Amino acid sequence: MMGGFRILLAFVALAAGLVIAPYVFSSGVALTMMSLMGVMIIFALSYNILLGQTGLLSFGHAVYYGLAGFCAAHAMNLIAANKLPIPLPAVPLIGAAAGLFFGVIFGAVSTRRAGTVFAMISLGLGELVAAFALVLHTFFGGEEGIATNRVKLAPFFGYKFGPQIQVYYLIAFWCLVCIILMYALTRTPFGRMCNAVRDNPERAEFIGYSTQRVRFQAFVLSAVFAGIAGSLAAINFELMNSQAVGAATSGQVLLMTFVGGIGNFAGPIIGAVLITFLQISLSDVTKAWMLYFGLLFILVVMYVPGGIAGWLALHRPLLRGGRIFKLVPIYALTAIPAAALVFGCILLIELAHHMLVEAHTDGPMLSVFRVSMNGASIGPWLSALVLFFGGAIGLRALWPRVGDAWAIAMNDKSEEAAP
Amino acid sequence: MTVAISLKDVRKNFGPTEIIRGVTLDINQGERHAIIGPNGAGKSTMFHLISGRLKVSSGAIELKGEDVTHLQPYEINRRGLSRSFQVTNIFPKLSVYENIRCAVLWSLGYRYSFWRFVDRLQDANERAAEIMEMIGLSSRHDVPAGVLAYAEQRALEIGITIAGGADVIMLDEPTAGMSHAETEQAVALIRKVSEGRTLIMVEHDMGVVFGLADRISVLVYGQIIASDAPQAIRANPAVREAYLGEEAHA
Structure with a gap:
């Protein structure tokens, strides 16, 4: 029970931190950065349902983030054009539904096997969708992408989400909800069986569990949360382009999750915050910033395989x-x-x-x-x-x-x- | 008497090599049945076939009257058969307690549920604590299973096997690699956990086999050459010649 109280305290502190952050870091750049951090935290945590919890190394997680982002952008345009009574804060639910849809379809194909086969299929699916994104102009909008305007949606208690600060709080709200849900997931029978399947899939089969079903369910849930992250990205940028479904974005989420630490729930949160910070601030300072990311990744893999969170936990x-x-x-x-x-x-x-x-x-x-x-x-x-x-x-x-x-x-x- | 497991002319080939060469065997419910035989006789392969890890080349396997020949391991497990492994097969990164708790979840109907907290499942936690007590690992509650001593890991292996409440238990060399004292403890544990259940075990230690088994089957080159009560097996000349040799006199 003590543990439960400490966790509750941690969530309250997190909520307070999210509320206070814009007062501490009040510049425009900081606000933009923190909004993106919120999106990336959800994205990285969703990725860790696969990698850290279930032991599935995916090279195509951006597919669910990106596709849900495009669906959300289209939905927002549709809502605005038809003056539907759906406010902006509900749009992430559309993203979640899109993540669910694509997660079920692609998950059915890719989770039949684990290990290298899964990794290769995820890579293949990622490339497939990225290739589609360049061809299918009506959905992906070609090189320009799909633009949207969040202000045109029905106001939510008077808020139109024009100023970045309002968007920040919208993202912070969803970020907190998703963190709590994903944490709760690790404490359920299913969450524990994900760990069991990660540790020893053969044994899991001999205690009554279909490892394929566990992997599939983990995959779908992970896609749902990635979908929420993608839709928040669409809201934040008011633009989705084909990069969002591409290999670079899939690589980025892997980098964030791994650097933060896959063995610890807080790891991807730390990774998302750190990498987003570095990405935005480094790209201003040096043109070789990609190289630094590569080096950071290699160093973490070689010397701190548990990531930052793992090192702290030591x-x-x-x-x-x-x-x-x-x-x-x-x-x-x-x-x-x-x-x-x-x-x-x-x-x-x-x-x-x-x-x-x-x-x-x-x-x-x-x-x-x-x-x-x-x-x-x-x-x-x-x-x-x-x-x-x-x-x-x-x-x-x-x-x-x-x-x-x-x-x-x-x-x-x-x-x-x-x- | 009802039959727990029935093998009907079961055969298994690996390429051109036939490892199991037409095994027909009935194991009665509530029986402690040992399978013995020289190395390479096909004992572990037979275990893999019964538990669904390997598929038979021909023949049929029934569990409590139901054909399970072509089922997946988890489907067979759900029908009440649980097994341990010759090489320790646990969840190394999970705590000892979590190993056991995972193993009780399915049988209590929690399946793939992701809307309930596992810590709040009273029946699962009580059952897991009971098993922990039974296998003598209560003091190792939060230790990652991978760092346990060998004999403790073997006890955990048995704990995982029985946790789901299966009524047919298969143990593959449960005392292999143990010291004399550890073996004695393991035998006491096996005796305790197999009460009221059907037990099938592969074992090399003849002391353990003759001390525990109600019936013994002797597997030599993929065929059962005898299946009888321990005394009859000890006296069987074919068995003595093929396998027991010196050990029968000991």
């Missing part, structure tokens, strides 16, 4: 005895070479990118972290290399000590717990 047992403070000195010390490594890496990427892509038009001068430098001279390159290798060597030297500090902190805890 520290939870240390919280109880206050032992976590034992790690502060070594973490602070390790942060120095780690920062040097990161700065060196960024400098190398920016120098290389500038010299290879932009130097022939813009000249050799570039600015990194507001410091201008000449990419054609040896100085910046040398500093970058020194930072990079210095950081790498320092990190390598310190790493065993981090392990030792961990062992000491953990053992202290067990001594304390022992009677």
Whole structure:
């Protein structure tokens, strides 16, 4: 019961956070960013029903997000043209229905098998829909996409959802509802059987469950939530184009979910917030931002397979005895070479990118972290290399000590717990 | 006496090799039945055929009078047959308790339900706690099953097998790889969980077999060469020659 109370408290805190956020971050950019974060949180959590909960690696999850987005855009245009009494906040339900529809159709095909076969079919279906999107102009609107106007729908208690702040609260509301529902889903008999099927599908068959049915149901539910996310995207951007169903969007949701952590319910939320933030802010600062995402993904897969949430969860047992403070000195010390490594890496990427892509038009001068430098001279390159290798060597030297500090902190805890 | 499982001229080929060569066998309800035989005799294959993991090449299998030859494992399980595996087959990342609770869900009718909280299902939680007590793992409630000691994992394996309340239980080498003391504990557990049920087990430890079984079938090269009470099996010259050898004298 204690656990139930803590979860309730977490949801109340989350709701309060969503309400307060626009007062704390009140700029226009922040509002746009937070709206997108809300959409991406739903999208990433829906993806984790497949990947984290049921063990299904999909390369085509954008299909349900995108198709539902297009359906929502068309529905909004239809509602506006016919002056139907459906207000904007109800449009995500149309997205959910579209997700359900396409989830049932594509799920019936793809969930017969798990593992590589499932992954390949999801990739194939994704490519199929993406190809259709370029051909089927009436539905996908070709290169321009389908535009819509959310203000033309019937007002909802006087709100017309013109200003971004109103859209933010609409998204925040749906985000909270979806987070609660998806969390609740993990605590149902079906949610537990998803985990069982993920862990050992063969055994699940011998305790009475059809693994195919479990996968299918997980797939459909995941598509429903992706559909809600897609329709919110349509409301937010007032435009859907073929990119929304494409491989890049499918890759993005995989990136967000994995970086955040698939083994933890909060993981995709952290991933969606972080990646959306980086995507918007990095693309302003550097043209090589895609490269940074690729590097981030590789680093997480190699060194932190549990994602950010998994890494944070590792520290939870240390919280109880206050032992976590034992790690502060070594973490602070390790942060120095780690920062040097990161700065060196960024400098190398920016120098290389500038010299290879932009130097022939813009000249050799570039600015990194507001410091201008000449990419054609040896100085910046040398500093970058020194930072990079210095950081790498320092990190390598310190790493065993981090392990030792961990062992000491953990053992202290067990001594304390022992009677 | 009613028959729990009936095999009728069951055959299984892997390519040109026939592994099960026409097995006909009736196992009565409430019986503790052991299947013994040398390595490679086809004991595990027979288990896979009965439980639906493998499909027969020819012949028929009936469970409590119903033909289950072509059913999926989960369909057979729902009809009251549950099995364990020779190699431990649990849900390694789920907690010990969750392993057991998952195994009771179907039999209590919760199926694929996603509108009820699993923590609030009183009957499922009571039943799971009961099984945990029975297999002696109550103190390991929240431990991920994958980190349990080997003997504990074997006990959990049996717990998962019986949790759904199946009346026909199949155990594939339940004491393999255990120490003497662990084997004794496992036998006591098997005796306890098989009360009032039909038990079929494959086992190499003759002490366990002769101590537990009401009837023993001897499988050699995919054929049953004898099926009888333990004393008769011990005395059967064909069995002694084909399989028991030294162990029968021990």
